[in-house]
Amino acid sequence: AQTVTQSQPEMSVQEAETVTLSCTYDTSENNYYLFWYKQPPSRQMILVIRQEAYKQQNATENRFSVNFQKAAKSFSLKISDSQLGDTAMYFCAFMKLISGYALNFGKGTSLLVTP
Amino acid sequence: DVKVTQSSRYLVKRTGEKVFLECVQxxxxxxxxxxxxxxxxxxxxxxxxxxxxMKEKGDIPEGYSVSREKKERFSLILESASTNQTSMYLCASSGIRDGGYTFGSGTRLTVV
Incomplete structure (x- = not known):
């Protein structure tokens, strides 16, 4: 199984500030997808952003953007203008492009946004 | 609105019971x-x-089995529940190559 590592179990940021969550992964594959998922206290997993490995351009979704460094196998998530509703667990995940398309998740980073 | 529905949000079962967790998309x-x-x-x-x-084992299949008799339904079976299977169970579905999962809201299972 591919290894996905999130080295920050917990982080805290003040409202309106910017925070970066780190993720590294280990794979011998050349084509794959990477994801960030958010899980608020409601427990519902929500897709934040997706990156295809063959694309050099970093994905962005409104206040969320990634820094994808394929050679370094690094995939960090930047949240700009943090809002209280961003408080959640954030999971980095890796997907090989084979039948089944199973996701391998990191252990998660708990993000707290404070007023 | 598209959905993945898990039959129970909370479940308490006794050690040794056979447990079925249902998921429908x-x-x-x-x-x-x-x-x-x-x-x-x-x-x-x-x-x-x-x-x-069709089914494939993931990283931790021991103590579990699954059933998929219809496309929309995927069941997780704990043949003989044990306390170390107390956990949150999440079901998800995805279309071929679209890369995005839709998750259910989870079942918190407690085995006593």
Whole structure:
């Protein structure tokens, strides 16, 4: 199984500030997808952003953007203008492009946004 | 609104019981998955299925089995529940190559 590592179990940021969550992964594959998922206290997993490995351009979704460094196998998530509703667990995940398309998740980073 | 529905939000079962966790999706997705989520361990894949009657073991299949008799339904079975299977169980589905999962809202199972 591919290894996905999130080295920050917990982080805290003040409202309106910017925070970066780190993720590294280990794979011998050349084509794959990477994801960030958010899980608020409601427990519902929500897709934040997706990156295809063959694309050099970093994905962005409104206040969320990634820094994808394929050679370094690094995939960090930047949240700009943090809002209280961003408080959640954030999971980095890796997907090989084979039948089944199973996701391998990191252990998660708990993000707290404070007023 | 597309949905993945898990039959129970909370469940309490006794050690040794046979437990069925049901998951139904209405998106005609080919792929379905069962994960368990534990604090500090993230989500770990138990089993997945990429077609009716097809199943593949994930990273932690021991103590579990699955059934997919119809495309929309994927069941997780604990043959003889044990206390170390107390956990949050998440079901998800995805279409071929679209890369995005839709998750259910989870079942918190307690085995006593």
């Amino acid at each position: 209405d998106m005609d997705h080919e792929n379905m998955f069962w994960y368990r989520q534990d604090p500090g361990l993230g989500l770990r894949l138990i089993y997945f299925s990429y077609d009716v009657k």
